């Protein structure tokens with residue numbers, strides 16, 4: 001299996017990449033942070049893909065480069081994202097546009113690019129969030145982007161059914177990845193202890209593999 005993990009330099013994406021590699025997949029790892037990307041690439045012997053997903057043509061370039069590096073794609077996991085905290089009244093237009101661009105438009109463009117490579121039994125897994133169905137004050141734009149992504153995934157799944165490509169919409173709960181410590185803007189509220197990202201990643205990768213019962217945060 002040839003898998004691309006987008007956002008593999010992140011706390012969750014890195015665990016998804018490790019979990020896929022542990023199951024024998026050949027994984028290409030994407031992220032902009034060169035140190036984190038190189039270190040993971042060395043650990044799991046993966047080709048590295050760079051690229052800003054909010055740049056024009058960015059998502060297409062990332063998917064195309066990974067397909068070239070692996071000789072095709074069977075699995076695409078989109079785990080890049082970012083959050084802005086605070087009441088919407090306090091958030092700059094630029095920040096709001098950035099959240100929608102990264103958390104909604106980029107995953108849609110990744111999905112469109114993936115249609116060029118995924119064939120029967122291929123899988124695309126989008127990482128949405130629990131706020132897609134339980135939107136939170138102080139996270140209004142992020143919640144809206146994730147809810148939009150979840151709606152996209154439901155419709156896109158129907159479009160891909162005939163081709164035999166599975167579309168997974170993952171809505172993880174809060175995890176200890178450090179996401180909240182590097183927001184696009186704002187200050188995080190006090191958050192309860194999150195789940196271990198390694199365990200959550202293993203659950204997502206099991207669902208990708210079609211193993212066992214799928215947890216209720218994945219559809």
Ligand SMILES: NC(=O)c1ccc[n+]([C@@H]2O[C@H](COP(=O)([O-])OP(=O)(O)OC[C@H]3O[C@@H](n4cnc5c(N)ncnc54)[C@H](OP(=O)(O)O)[C@@H]3O)[C@@H](O)[C@H]2O)c1
Pocket residue numbers: 006007008009010011012013030031032033034051052053054079080081082102127128129130171172173174175176177178179180182194
């Ligand atoms: N942590 C949670 O509690 C939680 C809960 C539910 C859902 N999620 C979702 O899970 C996904 C992963 O989050 P995480 O917790 O792993 O956060 P993280 O550790 O901050 O990782 C974010 C990832 O996104 C990439 N990224 C950010 N902006 C980018 C851009 N413009 N272009 C390309 N890549 C970009 C980062 O890569 P570089 O900076 O190296 O480019 C990094 O790989 C996100 O979609 C997030 O919304 C997280």
